Amino acid sequence: MNNRGMITAGQLFVLLFISRVIVTVTYSPQLSSGDDMWSHLISALISFPLTLLMLVPVLLLRRQNASMSVLEFSEDVFKRFSVIIILFYAIYFLLVCGYGIALYNKFISLGVNGETPVFAISAAVAVASCYGAFKGIEAMARASGIILVGLFATVLLMLCGLLPSTDTENYRSVLSVSGESVYSGTVLMLSRMSCIPALAVLYPIVKGNISRGSVLWSSFVFMTIMLFIILVTGSLGDYLKYSIFPVYQAAKTVNIGFLQRLDALFIGLWTAGLFCRLSLFMYLFALCVGKIFGKKASRIAIVLGSAAVIIFGAVTTDMGFRSFIFSKDVWLWLTITAAVIIPLVLLIIYKIKSVIKGDDREGVKAHEMQ
Amino acid sequence: MKCNSSNISKVIFLATAICAVMLTFGGCMSRSELNDKLIIEGIGIDKANDRYSLTVMTLNTESTEEVLPPEVINVSGKSVSECFENISRDTGREILLSDNKFIIMDKFAAEQADEVLSYFNSSFEARPDILLYVSDESTKKLLQNENVLKSMSAEDIAMIGGEYSGGTVRSCRFKEFKASDNSGLYDVSVPVLTLSEDKSRIIPDGSALFENGKMSGSISADESVVLNILSDDGDGAVISMSDDKGESIPVEIVSLKSENGLRLDGGKFIYSENLNMTIDIHRNDGEALLKNKKFLGEIEEFLEESCSRTANKVVKTYDSDILKIGKKAQNGFYTEFSKISDWHEELKSVGFRFNVSVVPSSE
Numbered sequence: 001m002n003n004r005g006m007i008t009a010g011q012l013f014v015l016l017f018i019s020r021v022i023v024t025v026t027y028s029p030q031l032s033s034g035d036d037m038w039s040h041l042i043s044a045l046i047s048f049p050l051t052l053l054m055l056v057p058v059l060l061l062r063r064q065n066a067s068m069s070v071l072e073f074s075e076d077v078f079k080r081f082s083v084i085i086i087l088f089y090a091i092y093f094l095l096v097c098g099y100g101i102a103l104y105n106k107f108i109s110l111g112v113n114g115e116t117p118v119f120a121i122s123a124a125v126a127v128a129s130c131y132g133a134f135k136g137i138e139a140m141a142r143a144s145g146i147i148l149v150g151l152f153a154t155v156l157l158m159l160c161g162l163l164p165s166t167d168t169e170n171y172r173s174v175l176s177v178s179g180e181s182v183y184s185g186t187v188l189m190l191s192r193m194s195c196i197p198a199l200a201v202l203y204p205i206v207k208g209n210i211s212r213g214s215v216l217w218s219s220f221v222f223m224t225i226m227l228f229i230i231l232v233t234g235s236l237g238d239y240l241k242y243s244i245f246p247v248y249q250a251a252k253t254v255n256i257g258f259l260q261r262l263d264a265l266f267i268g269l270w271t272a273g274l275f276c277r278l279s280l281f282m283y284l285f286a287l288c289v290g291k292i293f294g295k296k297a298s299r300i301a302i303v304l305g306s307a308a309v310i311i312f313g314a315v316t317t318d319m320g321f322r323s324f325i326f327s328k329d330v331w332l333w334l335t336i337t338a339a340v341i342i343p344l345v346l347l348i349i350y351k352i353k354s355v356i357k358g359d360d361r362e363g364v365k366a367h368e369m370q
Numbered sequence: 371m372k373c374n375s376s377n378i379s380k381v382i383f384l385a386t387a388i389c390a391v392m393l394t395f396g397g398c399m400s401r402s403e404l405n406d407k408l409i410i411e412g413i414g415i416d417k418a419n420d421r422y423s424l425t426v427m428t429l430n431t432e433s434t435e436e437v438l439p440p441e442v443i444n445v446s447g448k449s450v451s452e453c454f455e456n457i458s459r460d461t462g463r464e465i466l467l468s469d470n471k472f473i474i475m476d477k478f479a480a481e482q483a484d485e486v487l488s489y490f491n492s493s494f495e496a497r498p499d500i501l502l503y504v505s506d507e508s509t510k511k512l513l514q515n516e517n518v519l520k521s522m523s524a525e526d527i528a529m530i531g532g533e534y535s536g537g538t539v540r541s542c543r544f545k546e547f548k549a550s551d552n553s554g555l556y557d558v559s560v561p562v563l564t565l566s567e568d569k570s571r572i573i574p575d576g577s578a579l580f581e582n583g584k585m586s587g588s589i590s591a592d593e594s595v596v597l598n599i600l601s602d603d604g605d606g607a608v609i610s611m612s613d614d615k616g617e618s619i620p621v622e623i624v625s626l627k628s629e630n631g632l633r634l635d636g637g638k639f640i641y642s643e644n645l646n647m648t649i650d651i652h653r654n655d656g657e658a659l660l661k662n663k664k665f666l667g668e669i670e671e672f673l674e675e676s677c678s679r680t681a682n683k684v685v686k687t688y689d690s691d692i693l694k695i696g697k698k699a700q701n702g703f704y705t706e707f708s709k710i711s712d713w714h715e716e717l718k719s720v721g722f723r724f725n726v727s728v729v730p731s732s733e
Contacts, residue, residue: 112494124391169697175704238553239498239545242491253498253545261468261497 009208011141013217014148016195019280020221021151022273023100023192024228025247025266026107030321032184032328037246038233039177041226043185048222050186051193054336055214057343058200062210064350070200071291073346077353083292085342089197090288092338093281094305096194100277101126101313102325109317111245112267122313125274130306132279133286134299137205140279147276150269155224157262161254162235170237171230184328189225191331194281197338201284282306405431408463410470411440411524414509415486417479421446422486424453425510427524429469439519444510450489467495471528473544474503474512474563477578477585484551484583490544498545501528504578504585506564517570530574531561537607537623539574539594551583555696555713559597559684562588579690581714587688589680596680599673600643600693602628611672619659621669624648624731632698634706635721641681641695642723645673650731660730670726677724685722689714 029036061073071089074082101122109118132140195217203210232240232250240246251266285305290298316325324330412427423446430438445460447453458465479486490496505512512518532541539561550558557580564575577594579587589597595607604626611619630643649669651659659665684690696713699706710716 169694169701171701173701173704176700176708236498236545237549239549241549241552249498255499 006205006207007137007141009206009210009213011145012199012202012206012210013213015141015144015276015280016198016217017220018144018147018151018273019198019277020192020195021224022270022277023103024221024225025270025273026103026245027228027247028106028244028321029246030244031326032181032188036181036233036241037229038172039181040185040189041229041233042174042177042182043189044222044225044229046182046186047189048218050190051196051218051222052215054190054193054196054339055199055218057340057347058196058203059211059214061200061343061347061350062203064347064354067204069202069204070197070343070346071288072204073350074342075291077346077349086288086291088342089201089338090285090292092194092197092334093285093288094308095334096281097126097129097278097285097305097309098312098316099325099331100274100281101309102316102319104271104274105313105317106321107245107248111248112263118317119310119314121271123310125271126278126306126310126313128275129278129282130302132275133282133302133306137202137280137283140276140283143279144276147269147272151273154266154269155227157256157259158231158251158254159227161256161259161262162231162250165253166231166234167237168234170234187332188328191328191335193335193339197335198280198284200339200343201287278309282309402464406463407466408457408461409466412472412474412513412527413470414474414476414505414513415450415479416476416508416510417482417486421448422450422453422479423508423510424450424457425513426457427513427527437523440524442514442519444514450486454489467493468497470496470500471524472501472503474505474509476505476507476509477588480504480560480578480580480585482584483547483580487544487547491548496544498543498548500544501531502542502544502547502560503531503563504560504588506562506575512563512565512572515565515569517568518565518572521570522572527563527572530563530572533606535561535574537595537598537604538591539577540598540601540603547580547583550580553697554582555691555700556694557581557690557692559594559690559692560585561594579684579688579692581689581691586690589683592676593680593683596673596676597684597692599623599626599645600628600677600681602626604647609673609676611669620652622650622652624650630693630698632695632702634703638719638721639695639699639703639716640721640723641693641698642725643677645677645724645726647673647726647728648731649728657732660732666728666730669728673726673728674724677726678722681722681724685720686718689717691717695720 027037032040058070061070065073068076071082071086074085078085104125105118105122108121132143199210199214228247232246236246236250236253240249243249248263248266252261252263254260254262282302282305286298286301289301293301316323319325408426409429409431410426411429414425414427416423416425423444425442425444427440427442430441432438443457443461445453445456447456454465473487473490475483475486490500531539535541540559542558542560547558547560550556559577559579561574562576562578563572565571566573574591574594576591577589577597578585579589592610595604595609598604598607604623607623609621609623611621613619625648627646628643630641633640633642649660650656653659681693684692685695691714695717699713
């Protein structure tokens, strides 16, 4: 694996934006107990400030020492026992890759149902991501810039294709939205904020204003989510009620003059986005392994991790949306632990230690003066 | 030297990887030639005694130099799925549904449309923008008619509804039908097709009304025009009135603007619609008639009465909420609406108020 490089805040947040939005386009109402998309508009409005809150512990930790990631803080605070925390992050990042592949497999088998075996497609994406992880964060950041252009074009195409067929009658009154749906949607959105733990590990190699970048990143993520919800609901309404992947279903209906049946194009772009996500989290997994076992081990970890992800994807292909891998409650707790609880605990202990060290130094000075 | 050999090995490795991907992911191994596929352009479904008869219009690929009339194949089976399997088995070709433009159901199939069309819900190839039609007679007779095959392509048949019908019928796409079926709050109307008098073309002839995904009735061509007007889709429509001598006066609606509203009056929903039309009369004395205020008043009265009669027939006789009153009620009066257990029952007590105002196109 290449040495840590330096990337700009813009590059990092483009990478994180693609990583997050890709999960959104493979959104399925079955992941949140079968709610309809419209109620998740309120969920998005609630999730946005909560996401900003979730960012606070990581940003405060960075303020203590910008050259130390959450892994280094745990080494400083917990010494030998930091292995537990680093292992937790390693497993978390590997599970995020597994989730991505499992969801993508579901998307290909239930939404697209092409002739190519699902296993072959997901294996190809995982192998490509393995290569991306080897090349390092700078290469991933550069690739994400190109993919962002494609993603932007896709969103624009969908906007132009779906806007003319939007019917305001498809937008239901706020009163008809159930509290349970809003809660489910909020839990789902927050459980997918795996980019915050990624930020906690990556910020030492980022130059630029991370706080501003974080706010802009979450704003754009939720604006994109809300745009998809408004467009898809407005144009297709109740047609989507039993659709497994509404955004893809809406993409199938995009018609702009001679530009029709562009779903294959969307699939290609979304696969590219998944490549970004898997590469990033595979890289982070290897970074964690490298912290414990050394740099050579991190290179082997990428290969073994990719193999584990491919096997995981194959095993979970037949699992339903109610299985543990897709459980939003499990993911919410994992993400909150990685993004909020651990950084907060480290921050508190580091602060206490700094205060104690500061008192001890003052005590020594006073003794010397005497 | 070391640097060069490492670059060369990198190039070789990448070139091998690219070739491997191109050869394996290009789909060359499992390629399927166009001749091996049966490209379906139109489907007709008849149902009788729990058996389905499927008539498909397929692209004729025998000649690449001229456009040949489509091939029509008819099979029967216990389900739509079985019919497709039978077609595939009989022809030895793989069915390609992605180019299908329309589905016509006969009246018996339309009465169970939600069940009949369920095959297309789960088919990955079926597009949500397929146009739906109901046939007055057997779809097999309609689609196998030689004169029709000579004069009309699948695309011509698909474009019979909507703006191509001159405002007489509204087109209905599969996604609209499925949305109404999923919602349970509103319904759709589907154009009815029949053969022209000279049996050489397929033409629209009224509309079939649906309730909860099943056909509940049909209305005539004139009533269909009025329904179009009520759905703010009446541009280009022609209404026939009679003069004192009993001669027909064709009144063309040049442009139409409608505003509708729903209010609650003593626990009862009242649906009202204001229709502002610009009209033209294509007759020798048309200009004189358009300057006659009394005649314009008669047109307004006639249209108001037609709108009321058609709306009552559609909603109360056939329980079909084409005007999406249920949706409007849910959005505007959510609290009251949530107390209603069966909207289609409640629909029978909805009151209607129509106000028509016409302006000659010359003004």
